[in-house]
Amino acid sequence: MDSEALPLLFGLGATVALLVLGFVAGSIAERRHYASIRQRERDLLRLPALTFEAPSTWTVRRGALVAGSVVVSLDYFKRFLAGLKSLIGGRLRSYETLLDRARREAVLRMKEDARRRGFDAVANVRLETSSIASARRNGKGVTGLEVLAFGTAVAVDQLGGRSGPTEPG
Amino acid sequence: MLLSNVETVPGRTIVEFYGVVSGSTVRAKHLGRDIAAGLKNLVGGELKGYTELLSESRQEAVARMVREAEALGANAVVNVRFSTSSISQGAAELFAYGTAVRVE
DSSP, X not given: OHHHHHHHHHHHHHHHHHHHHHHHHHHHHHHHHHHHHHHHHHHTTTSOBOSSOOOTTSEEEEEEEEEEEEXXXXXXXXXXXXXHHHHHOSOOHHHHHHHHHHHXXXXXXXXXXXXXXXXXXXXXXXXXXXXXXXXXXXXXXXXXXXXXXXXXXXXXXXXXXXXXOOOOO | OEEOSXXXXXXXXXXEEEEEEEEEEEEEOOHHHHHHHHHHXXXXXXXXXXXXXXXXXXXXXXXXHHHHHHHHTOSEEEEEEEEEEEEETTEEEEEEEEEEEEEO
16 A cells, blocks of 8 residues: 555656746746846836837838847646636636746847947837747647837937937836 | 847838748758657757757758748848747648748
């Protein structure tokens, strides 16, 4: 009796340990990531990203393609929770925050690329999301989501007063 | 080579069009990176190995597109777009395409 129950208990224990590890490490990582995102978004507020071409009022000196990308994955606990939730359907909050973090991170990396190369704004920003899952037969394996942000960075003459980019609001 | 994803190169004028140029690469994941990513998959967050792998591959696709444009005599590629497709488990195709032009 005992010899049969032992492997089962051990398997259950390992799953619970992974869930706890995923929950603790995942929550800490998410909180830190959000803090870093908010800080960097404030720093880069003066380098706006537009989803359309540079307005004709700007005097654009030069432009170049810039991009930023990130691959993220859910932690064990959230993936377990999402698996349960997908049985009954509805909102999968854990995926929503993951995608939100990934998109904001990709946009920030794109903007940082633009700033490093001396540009003032990014025009015509496009966001692309793709899943890079590599599921093994047992349904485990690595799952990841890639978000790519790219656009045309422009250097703008700020001399014309209103011609330069200004802070939103 | 000048690249942009708008219809012109900002600050320049297009004088000649050469047509669509493209570049692609198919990459499979490296085993070591897959193991590291498998561990990272437990705690969640960024899979840095994959981020690097995909951005290197995308640069390769862009480089191939640029070579094709150079062969045509172009000095810029405008309206560049990217697409990623998952081909089989563990392999992805990264594709870049745009319009080769000459600008002044």
